[in-house]
Amino acid sequence: MEKIKKNFIKIFIILYREILRWWRNKFKVFTTVTQPFIWTIFFGIGLGKIIDVKEIASILNYSGPINYLLFIFPGMIGTTVIFVSFSFGHSFVEEKEKGFLKPIILSPTPTWIIILGKILASGIVGALQGLLVNILSFIYFKDVAVTILTFPVLIILGILSGAIGIFFAIFFKNIGSYDSLLFFLVIPAILLSGAYFPIELTPIWMIKISQFNPFYYGIEMVKKVFFASLSLEKDLSNLKEILATKGFGVLETIFFNLFFIILFITLISVIIKHKSLE
Amino acid sequence: MKPLEVKNVNKLYNDFIALKNINFSVDEGEIFGIIGPNGAGKSTLIKIITSAIKPTSGKVFIFGKDNVQRSVISKFFGVVFQEVNLDPKLTVKENLFFHSILYDFSSKKANELIDYFSEKFNFKKYLDFKIEKISGGTKRMVELARALFHNPKILILDEPTVGLDINSRQNFWKFVLELNEKNKITIILTSHHIDEIKLCSRILYLQNGEISFIGKSEEFLTSYYGKN
Numbered sequence: 329m330e331k332i333k334k335n336f337i338k339i340f341i342i343l344y345r346e347i348l349r350w351w352r353n354k355f356k357v358f359t360t361v362t363q364p365f366i367w368t369i370f371f372g373i374g375l376g377k378i379i380d381v382k383e384i385a386s387i388l389n390y391s392g393p394i395n396y397l398l399f400i401f402p403g404m405i406g407t408t409v410i411f412v413s414f415s416f417g418h419s420f421v422e423e424k425e426k427g428f429l430k431p432i433i434l435s436p437t438p439t440w441i442i443i444l445g446k447i448l449a450s451g452i453v454g455a456l457q458g459l460l461v462n463i464l465s466f467i468y469f470k471d472v473a474v475t476i477l478t479f480p481v482l483i484i485l486g487i488l489s490g491a492i493g494i495f496f497a498i499f500f501k502n503i504g505s506y507d508s509l510l511f512f513l514v515i516p517a518i519l520l521s522g523a524y525f526p527i528e529l530t531p532i533w534m535i536k537i538s539q540f541n542p543f544y545y546g547i548e549m550v551k552k553v554f555f556a557s558l559s560l561e562k563d564l565s566n567l568k569e570i571l572a573t574k575g576f577g578v579l580e581t582i583f584f585n586l587f588f589i590i591l592f593i594t595l596i597s598v599i600i601k602h603k604s605l606e
Numbered sequence: 607m608k609p610l611e612v613k614n615v616n617k618l619y620n621d622f623i624a625l626k627n628i629n630f631s632v633d634e635g636e637i638f639g640i641i642g643p644n645g646a647g648k649s650t651l652i653k654i655i656t657s658a659i660k661p662t663s664g665k666v667f668i669f670g671k672d673n674v675q676r677s678v679i680s681k682f683f684g685v686v687f688q689e690v691n692l693d694p695k696l697t698v699k700e701n702l703f704f705h706s707i708l709y710d711f712s713s714k715k716a717n718e719l720i721d722y723f724s725e726k727f728n729f730k731k732y733l734d735f736k737i738e739k740i741s742g743g744t745k746r747m748v749e750l751a752r753a754l755f756h757n758p759k760i761l762i763l764d765e766p767t768v769g770l771d772i773n774s775r776q777n778f779w780k781f782v783l784e785l786n787e788k789n790k791i792t793i794i795l796t797s798h799h800i801d802e803i804k805l806c807s808r809i810l811y812l813q814n815g816e817i818s819f820i821g822k823s824e825e826f827l828t829s830y831y832g833k834n
Binding site: 337338341345349352353427428431432433434436437438 | 656657658676677678680681685687689690691692693695696700704705707708709710752
């Protein structure tokens with residue numbers, strides 16, 4: 329029991345350290361929040377003129393009034409979370425490169441605790457930055473349910489993105505190479521996640537590829553919760569109906585996200601058993 | 607039981623032999639020097655001793671315990687690394703506090719240790735300073751304090767005074783030698799400074815990943831430097 333308590337304290341202290349390091353880098357906080365805004369403005373205004381909104385509304389199973397900006401809002405929140413949480417992999421490589429990780433991995437603290445603390449921190453920080461963007465949705469939609477109900481799934485998406493980021497970070501020794509992953513892997517994965525256009529409207533081979541893309545399930549989860557929350561009446565009179573029509577879809581995407589989180593954490597555990605983090 | 611025994615250690619990076627058939631042991635309270643030219647394998651050997659990396663073959667024992675059990679053996683040693691690796695985004699106090707929690711101390715005990723060591727090593731007034739705001743000499747003292755928090759029996763110093771001015775070096779060594787004398791702490795040192803090599807009771811000289819000399823430091827200094 330004492331050992332479990334100590335391990336919890338250690339996970340918390342790693343998590344707290346990561347949050348502190350993130351918060352002290354104000355410029356990074358600023359850029360990661362503003363980047364999706366810029367994307368949204370350009371995509372929203374640019375693509376909004378040419379994309380058929382009616383088709384999107386039928387795909388989303390959403391009966392309220394819709395425009396392209398509304399469609400990409402949850403995608404933008406999700407993208408913020410993915411960028412922020414994935415960047416914990418960058419921070420991990422930086423710690424390896426500059427040697428800050430060395431005293432931590434040489435401590436008696438098991439490596440899995442260090443990794444778990446970092447992944448949880450990436451989830452929380454990613455979700456908090458997603459929440460900052462989400463607060464805008466509150467200003468825009470005047471709907472508190474959207475802001476509150478999407479937050480838990482943002483944590484799940486953050487943990488997933490952080491786990492993927494740290495999984496790749498294990499193999500890299502310098503930041504430059506790791507960052508090239510962003511262009512090679514993350515941006516294509518975000519484009520194939522359905523954040524900015526519905527995957528269902530793309531050619532079949534793109535749909536097939538997206539089925540192996542963890543971020544697709546992450547963005548789907550955020551979109552499903554976002555639009556289900558937006559459909560709720562203020563007095564919750566249609567709660568049963570929403571749960572019946574959209575509940576299964578939400579649970580299904582949460583399940584896929586949890587599957588990918590478990591998969592990546594298992595892969596990380598197996599790799600760090602055989603590979604030095606140096 | 608010997609503080610450190612290295613048995614038949616080899617390390618290969620693909621086809622490159624970083625360390626070849628390394629065998630030695632270190633006695634309690636000894637100041638043991640691992641020296642050699644750049645790229646000789648000193649840092650690789652230190653990494654293997656501290657279990658940061660695994661040898662390709664061979665074993666390392668810390669007080670008789672195989673060093674693959676990192677959670678067991680890491681409490682026996684404290685390390686001051688070649689490069690400063692305190693987190694610059696955190697304060698001196700935060701760096702030390704987080705470190706002590708990872709070594710199983712309660713937050714109360716951690717704060718007591720921070721008070722004690724910051725007083726002893728003269729950096730109390732910098733506790734709330736971010737690492738990037740303090741001098742190289744103070745950073746070294748903070749790292750030395752961090753290495754000693756858990757009262758280790760072995761202190762590993764990997765070129766600990768690189769980049770320090772004469773005063774900071776003297777201060778650093780004053781504390782280290784005091785520890786060795788009073789607490790009988792075993793010291794394993796890598797260095798390029800001849801005056802630091804002179805402090806060692808024995809020397810292991812590495813060349814191209816192989817031991818080319820092991821013995822008393824006076825013998826080493828005579829045979830390697832005496833001729834020049």
